[in-house]
Amino acid sequence: MLQAALFRLRAGMPPLEPRPDLGAAGSWLWMLTGQEPAPEHAEAVTAYLISTVDHGFSASTFTARVVTSAGADVAAAVCAALGTFSGPLHGGAPDRALDALDEIGTPDRAREWVRERVTAGERIMGFGHPVYRTMDPRAALLREYAVQLGGPLASLAVQVEQEVIEALAELKPGRELHTNVEYYAGVVMEQCGIPREMFTPTFATARVVGWGAHILEQTRDPRIIRPAAEYVGPPAPAPLP
Template sequence: MTTQPNGLIDVPPGLRNVAVTSTEIGDVRGHEGFFHYRQYSAIDLAQTRSFEDVCFLFLEGRLPTPEERARFFADLAPMRALPRDLRSVLPAIARTGDRFTPLTALRTALSFMASARNMTPSWDLGPGDRKRDAMFVCAVTPTILAALHRLRTGRDPLDPRDDLPTAANWLYMVTGEVPSPERATAIERYLSATADHGFNASTFTARVVASSGADMVAAVVAALGAFSGPLHGGAPDRALDSIDAIGTPDRIDSWIRSRVESGDRIMGFGHAVYRTEDPRARMLREIALALGGNLVEFAVEVERRVVEILAELKPGRSLYANVEFYAGVVMEQCGIPRSMFTPTFAVSRTVGWCANVLEEAAAGKIIRPSARYVGPTPPQPVPSQDDLNR
């Protein structure tokens, strides 16, 4: 970083490797292939604890006791229900547009809900009320997304079931069927492993909005806008589309080489932080293999050849499968339609956003960076209308 004569500090494009705040929520150590929530390995948590336990950890800063877990779930379950005012407008939101984009519809629905509930700016709330808002947003977001999906496909929304934990309830509300234990566990581990991932674009966006004292929904809606881009959260379905485009084993090498040689990106490979294997992809590969099926076997072969060919054509670069590659495979095996792949990701990431909003709101200081002006040298005379018409 360099300091300019005007006192501004030039930083790398995209704020790469610039620490902009301190956090107790978690971190990613890309060169080690490791990330954590609080003091625990995120993958260890995903493999050993429930998604509700992970949510509690994010919001409370510790893992729950059995009594705390039961009380947390008892508080969370009724928050899943669609508010009456929102239920009346969801059909119109779901029908809007020629092409259904769930995250856009979710932003609209959450904004309406915040207005209907008179959501209060975080600046005017105490820690307890902020946390209640966070719990409510985390609880109701899956219900809204599932309802929008079913309405768009001509079916009635399903009310959430208080006897099902978050992952099983999500599958039930989307597919209409209570999932098998294997599928519920697969999705639960996916949700737990993707709830947060360092200071990514959407998390930073949520914290910028939260730093202004805005309400919880305002920060989450802003995060969703960043998350919707294909370079961030919107890639699991695109990765699976690539597998479909390859089609058969004999086409793997030629398809990969043509994409690389034409400069196209292979969705589901490479990561902005990891320089080794993405630990989420490794865990999801194991989950996919346990679920089994022809798609899984083909995906494993595609992954192997992509890594080998990228190593050949791009020597010196460490490019491996990222979370999106096997996320799509696992969700497909669990019966989630492709239009709901990224929304499933959003269900988990909402928890991380809310935790970051709580942390930022407690800091009470607005994020206000500067930009280096590179336009025409000011001040210049303002041209008259006659000058402009000549």
Template structure:
């Protein structure tokens, strides 16, 4: 680690590119252990929660600090989140115009959440009580699926469907999106994915949310910045591109030649590699099983079989051509296959991911603002020499 002195005699410390392995804050929300292939929410295994499709329990855990202690607490949390799902009717005109604009779905979601937050009269986190901040976080996470579904339906010339508080949020999202109450197995499959997507360490979008929160800004601004980061193809934009890859390969017998060509020419293979994991992404293993069960039940196509073949081929070819390289399957490969089986349009893969990650962003923003210290790193100037006036 190099140490230099700037022109103000202030000590500067060089850190690795991308802030790799640099601790920038303390958190009680969750952790990712890359060498172990393990992640948790407040000490509870994320994989175990997801495997049981306990989406609302995981939401309760991340947002409020603990799992429900009994049925009454579970019911109270469901009622609290259900009452926060509705879009203000006064915004329908503005939102329907946004839905038919040239904005992509992620930009529409950012804009829509900002409008809803403003209509709700939400204030800067700096000026709110802890209870008000918690209400903000639950409101934005609860209304996001309703907003995603409504924007999509407006964009396709359909009327939006009002949320149904008697349904769990995952089932209701699919119903509002497709117009049909889904098969319970599809809702469970999507619930598994969304539970596993709630939080995952200080990734780019979560860190962005915390940086904005450190300024005391309103929560919609925090998650708006996070949504911008998530839209990037190297972050949350990957699942849709994973399906593009499977489309390009087309058939299992073409996988070997396609993968070899990419590896030999240094091309990127979507759905593989992770910034933290040095072993198999546990979310990928989990969702592979989910996808294969949907396939066995006749609820998914042979896209699942192709994804499994591509995964096996990529790992085999990498071991052959790039021995020792720690590049394994990440969550995007099977997340894309599962979302497609659930009837979610490809352009809504990243917004759907965001609808779960909003829970984590809200918790992180609320935690960061309590610190009271603005995040303000330094830089090293490497341009032309400065000249006196």
């Protein structure tokens, strides 16, 4: 509610009260856009929110648990998790993946676009995952919703996806770089009318539920999380006593 209100205030629009009768996702869309969402849009956003509530020890979740282990309160743990989450390699990825799709424009440009980015040493947003070596199952779910919602964007996304995967296989042999959740998350949110600058806040709206569960679990363990580190720099110029 706070995020939606801040978005509308920045845009010069009055905040809106939640609509419990529309469900969590429908109410979120209402508070952002001021329009009662179509049932299929509320269903698609519901699927997105549920699929991204938690995802193991992601960077932001680990951050929340580390802060909690130090005895800090819930607000501190959530704020720390949000700071990690804001990074472009984590929760800040969906809008950047859609920006890339906009840059590509047409499927016939996809391979050339990928080659240019790979040659420049840049990441291809929306592809590759630190854990999955196949297509992210959340991406597969959201692709189904994107196709069901239809339209030129969904058609472009499906065609570009295949071109990018084949180009990455050619340019990075031996690497398993498949579609991740951010690629179709951006497509679905755009189809449902969520403003692009609210993609990451929408993602966080779901993930804060998972952070909360991890924070509660971590409070049961009184030990502070302190990973070990091994120094691998140059040796000291003189032996230490």
